[in-house]
Amino acid sequence: MRLPLLPLTALLVGLTAPLGSQVPAAPPLAILGATLWDGTGAPAVPDAVVLVQDGTVTCAGTRRACPVPRNATRVDATGRWLLPGLIDTHVHLLFRVGGRTDPSLRTDLRDLLARGITTVRDMGTNPSRLREEVDSAGPAAPRVFAMQLVAGIRFFGPERERTEDGFIRMHAPQANGMRQLGWFPLMLTTASEAPEVVQKAIAGGAIGLKLYQDLDSAQVAALVQAAHAVGMPVWGHAWVQPASVLEQATAGQDGVVHAAGLVGELLDHYARDSLRTSSYLLRITADSATGTSAHAPAVLAALDTLAARGTFLEPTLHVAELSARRAGAHRRPVPTLPDRYALAAGTFGVAVTREAVARGVRLTAGTDHTAYGPPSERAMLTEELRLFVDSLGLAPARALLAATRDAAIAIGPVAKDLGTIAPGKRADLLLLRADPLADITNLTQVEWVMREGVPRSPRDAVPPPP
Numbered sequence: 001m002r003l004p005l006l007p008l009t010a011l012l013v014g015l016t017a018p019l020g021s022q023v024p025a026a027p028p029l030a031i032l033g034a035t036l037w038d039g040t041g042a043p044a045v046p047d048a049v050v051l052v053q054d055g056t057v058t059c060a061g062t063r064r065a066c067p068v069p070r071n072a073t074r075v076d077a078t079g080r081w082l083l084p085g086l087i088d089t090h091v092h093l094l095f096r097v098g099g100r101t102d103p104s105l106r107t108d109l110r111d112l113l114a115r116g117i118t119t120v121r122d123m124g125t126n127p128s129r130l131r132e133e134v135d136s137a138g139p140a141a142p143r144v145f146a147m148q149l150v151a152g153i154r155f156f157g158p159e160r161e162r163t164e165d166g167f168i169r170m171h172a173p174q175a176n177g178m179r180q181l182g183w184f185p186l187m188l189t190t191a192s193e194a195p196e197v198v199q200k201a202i203a204g205g206a207i208g209l210k211l212y213q214d215l216d217s218a219q220v221a222a223l224v225q226a227a228h229a230v231g232m233p234v235w236g237h238a239w240v241q242p243a244s245v246l247e248q249a250t251a252g253q254d255g256v257v258h259a260a261g262l263v264g265e266l267l268d269h270y271a272r273d274s275l276r277t278s279s280y281l282l283r284i285t286a287d288s289a290t291g292t293s294a295h296a297p298a299v300l301a302a303l304d305t306l307a308a309r310g311t312f313l314e315p316t317l318h319v320a321e322l323s324a325r326r327a328g329a330h331r332r333p334v335p336t337l338p339d340r341y342a343l344a345a346g347t348f349g350v351a352v353t354r355e356a357v358a359r360g361v362r363l364t365a366g367t368d369h370t371a372y373g374p375p376s377e378r379a380m381l382t383e384e385l386r387l388f389v390d391s392l393g394l395a396p397a398r399a400l401l402a403a404t405r406d407a408a409i410a411i412g413p414v415a416k417d418l419g420t421i422a423p424g425k426r427a428d429l430l431l432l433r434a435d436p437l438a439d440i441t442n443l444t445q446v447e448w449v450m451r452e453g454v455p456r457s458p459r460d461a462v463p464p465p466p
């Protein structure tokens with residue numbers, strides 16, 4: 001007997017469904033008739049079949065390649081596009097307000113899933129506390145991997161800054177601001193402490209290290225060696241003062257974030273070492289980062305090293321565009337330093353990333369999205385991918401790889417069964433009503449999103465206005 005095709009709505013679990021409401025594991029699910037873009041780099045398959053059993057993909061391809069089991073629950077996806085659930089490799093989820101976790105975390109998690117994002121990498125908050133919060137938020141959320149922030153000793157102490165008019169200004173330790181948010185940076189005093197830092201990161205539940213500031217190339221190398229010895233990836237800001245991007249890549253770091261940070265390649269070691277306070281950093285970027293300096297030999301040498309070593313670049317273009325747009329809207333007769341910085345960083349970051357693409361650097365799509373503040377000011381993965389197409393000139397399929405297959409590789413071994421639709425991979429799927437390969441903005445046309453075999457409607461997912 002041939003089982004009838006079920007309307008999709010019969011299978012969907014609401015995003016607001018209570019904890020534990022799951023589609024029964026057996027029988028298998030057969031998603032029929034969609035155009036399948038599986039994220040492996042292969043061309044799209046029309047009129048495809050994807051079989052899912054117990055939250056895992058068991059077959060994906062043509063009707064001939066994937067015979068539908070007699071007992072399968074059939075889902076009609078004719079006229080739709082099926083792709084892997086999206087991965088944002090750079091978010092910050094945990095924010096403490098008045099000593100408590102900001103309640104917008106839960107709304108934000110639901111909203112991310114509703115937008116088709118089934119996995120995120122938190123690039124530094126507080127891994128153990130974040131784990132507790134995510135676990136208690138229920139199943140209508142992306143899978144969350146957390147990185148451990150690491151910085152050098154000066155990040156944890158007060159700083160002196162000589163102002164332009166010759167005065168000395170004292171700054172509170174930068175780590176204090178982070179701790180007020182409830183974040184938990186670890187301090188590396190000397191390179192020999194690297195194994196201890198890695199053990200602390202593991203104990204907190206982190207899956208990798210995110211290097212932040214005040215680390216030299218020997219310290220970066222020691223952290224990379226200690227982390228890689230236990231299978232942990234190491235990422236970091238593009239330059240960690242004084243270590244440059246070229247030094248980070250040479251030390252074996254797995255990825256660098258923020259394309260605008262390659263401005264550090266234009267400076268010598270002494271300048272990189274002395275530019276710790278934020279106003280110095282803003283000034284040097286505002287003065288040095290231009291569309292022209294993005295092609296300077298030192299920047300190109302760093303990009304070539306990234307390409308040669310397979311080091312990822314996560315450019316974070318949308319967050320830079322949001323900042324530049326705000327700065328441009330101010331229209332002051334004499335732009336402020338933060339505005340000059342935002343405009344310079346935006347232009348420079350795009351130009352650097354275009355060079356990176358031309359030189360074969362691997363990209364991953366991370367946004368610097370925050371689960372905090374006005375929703376309109378939060379960087380979004382769909383917008384990052386729009387910029388990959390519009391500003392970098394990538395084909396939509398190429399842009400999508402940076403938020404699927406390559407994003408999973410960027411996260412590391414813990415994400416080895418994510419990012420593509422293939423036998424043995426987790427059934428993290430996104431069904432769209434319009435073709436994202438023709439127009440990347442069609443990523444917003446979400447029909448349903450599935451995490452590990454559980455499909456959910458995006459209805460009710462838009463957070464209420466703040």
Ligand SMILES: [Zn+2]
Binds near residue numbers: 090092123368
């Ligand atoms: Zn960030």
